[in-house]
Amino acid sequence: MAYSNKVIEHYNNPRNMGSFAKDEKEIGTGIVGAPECGDVMKLQIKVESGRIVDAKFKTFGCGSAIASSSLATEWMKGKTLDEAEKIKNTEIVQELSLPPVKIHCSVLAEDAIKAAIADYRKKTDNNGSI
Amino acid sequence: MKLPIYMDNHATTPMDPRVLEAMMPYFTEKFGNAASRNHSFGWEAEKAVDDARRQIATLIHADPKEIIFTSGATESDNLALKGVVEMYREKGDHIITSVTEHRAILDTVKRLEKQGMKVTYLPVDKDGFVNPDEVSKAITDKTILISIMMANNEIGTVNPIAEIGRIAKSRGVLFHCDATQGVGKIPVDVEAMGIDLMSFSAHKIYGPKGVGALYVRRKNPRVRLAPMMDGGGHERGMRSGTLPVPLIVGFGKACEICMQVMPEESKRLTEMRERLKAGILKNLDEVYLNGHPTKRLPNNLNLSFAYVEGESVLMGLKEIAVSSGSACTSATLEPSYVIRALGVGSDLAHSSIRFGLGRFNTEEEVDYVIKRVTETIQKLRAMSPLYEMAKEGIDIKTVQWARD
Structure with missing residues (x-):
């Protein structure tokens, strides 16, 4: 299968690859996928005053999954939580020119974004109610 | 480097330059149809095919007459399975194969299953081996064919073919072996291994793409096959169609080199x-x-x-x-x-x-x-x-x- 230049570029130079300490209260973590399906994405966001100031990812998966999550971290940085939540998988598909068999990689990235935001919100809500 | x-x-191999060299004259100067019986062009082509058949048979310890040329191992697998089922259907409706066979076998038996055949898919152990005892246990009085691969295309596991062959023989069931990955790489002896039908192809052994063979036993027992391709009655009537002489010459040369090295x-x-x-x-x-x-x-x-x-x-x-x-x-x-x-x-x-x-x-x-x-x-x-x-x-x- 031929990859688009953008997928190859993200694969060779992944953006924001790494991890934050999960327990920090300004960090939201989303882990989606399953090893037996061949894809697991971990996306983390660092939030200050409702804005994502930093993001990191780690991905087990094919080149398109790696590129989708790398791109997602780039796009999330600087956005408010509400803005980041609106990132659509179709935009990722378009940006990376993913073929139909790789659309699930972009869906997973969208799920990971939502999961990371939900995790952060859950953490802060709990803290607030205590 | x-x-x-x-x-x-395992996917394919580059052609050995010696194979290409052997093939070249058969595209242009020696272009005859091996089935032309009445002129020197035909005789020349026929001789080249006979020589190749001998080279191929030698590598697997068969008689040259037992080699049927096909377009490749997929066609050989199809011909073996469908040809045996059509010919022996009245004797029974059961086939035994294994779960790690190539798709050319699995998809063919699936089609036969749809047409009413019953199929036992034997499991493999953690290293990928078919257990001969399980082959033996799976045989019923309705079993007409066992098809087990010689060596797996993904993990390279070499099955105990001779043992399975002995079991098949003792129970009077035909034994087909997909030996696409084995022939040319490991010693193959259809007599010692008790194989009745065997598929293999040229492009896995540094020969050309587009040609393969089905070994079909002629004695003890004489295996009969319904052809998939009707026509001029080539290849003992089992596979009609003009023989691709240059490809066959290359196949023969590839087998000869494998034998030597x-x-x-x-x-x-x-x-x-x-x-x-x-x-x-x-x-x-x-x-x-x-x-x-x-x-x-x-x-x-x-x-x-x-x-x-x-x-x-x-x-x-x-x-x-x-x-x-x-x-x-x-x-x-x-x-x-x-x-x-x-x-x-x-x-x-x-x-x-x-x-x-x-x-x-x-x-x-x-x-x-x-x-x-x-x-x-x-x-x-x-x-x-x-x-x-x-x-x-x-x-x-x-x-x-x-x-x-």
Whole structure:
């Protein structure tokens, strides 16, 4: 299968690859996928005053999954939580020119974004109610 | 050393220059139809086909008359299975095969199943072997055919073919063997192995693409086949169609070369395979061998690299041609059914890489591949959330994964 230049570029130079300490209260973590399906994405966001100031990812998966999550971290940085939540998988598909068999990689990235935001919100809500 | 490196010799092989040389005159000067009985052009072509048939038969210890030319191993598999079923249907309606066969067998028996045949799919053990006792137990008075592969195309496991052949013979059931990956690589003797029908092809053994053969036993028992292709009655009526003389000449030459070089080539490939394995295992942890350590094709190495996905490995090894059992490399989005049949988890099936060494690979290339595999796996593991979890002491099997 031929990859688009953008997928190859993200694969060779992944953006924001790494991890934050999960327990920090300004960090939201989303882990989606399953090893037996061949894809697991971990996306983390660092939030200050409702804005994502930093993001990191780690991905087990094919080149398109790696590129989708790398791109997602780039796009999330600087956005408010509400803005980041609106990132659509179709935009990722378009940006990376993913073929139909790789659309699930972009869906997973969208799920990971939502999961990371939900995790952060859950953490802060709990803290607030205590 | 030249890049890219080709290490996918189970998929196909480059043609040996000696094979091409042998073929060349048969495209232009010696272009006759081997079935033309009344002029020198035809006789010349017929002689070339006869010579090739002898070269091919010699490699597998058969009689030249028992070689039926086809377009390749897929056609040979189809002809063997469908031809036997049509011819022997009245004797019974049961076929025995195994779960790790090539798709050319599995898809053919599936079609036959739809047409009313009953099929037993034997499991394999953790190394990929079919157990001959289970073959024996599966035979009923309705069984007309056993089809078991000689060597697996993904994991290289070499089945106990002679034992299965003995069982088939003693129970009076025909035995077909898909030997596409075995012929030319390991010694094959259809007599000693009790094989009644055997598929193989030229392009896996440094011959041309587009030609293969089906060995069809003529004595003890005389195997009959209903043809799939009707026409001029070529190949004892089992496969009509003008013979592709240049391809057949190349096939013959390829077999002759294999016969000559097999003892030393087998040793050389085994040494390179072990060098590749040892080099990778020395540099990386949590690498698992798929298939048996020794009872495998000399040129096959199949490894699972835990916590990384196969297609991303192939992407990292862009100047090296190998293949993966990952779902992402198949059209079905399912990881390799062969690796899963070993009882390996799907995660490790996604992580499998097949290295297929060949006649033209060098030790220098092996060392380069060791280096590049090490770098790529290290890079991908640094990127893998699973590797991170494993290093933190989390057992990935106990994690509740959110599935779609």
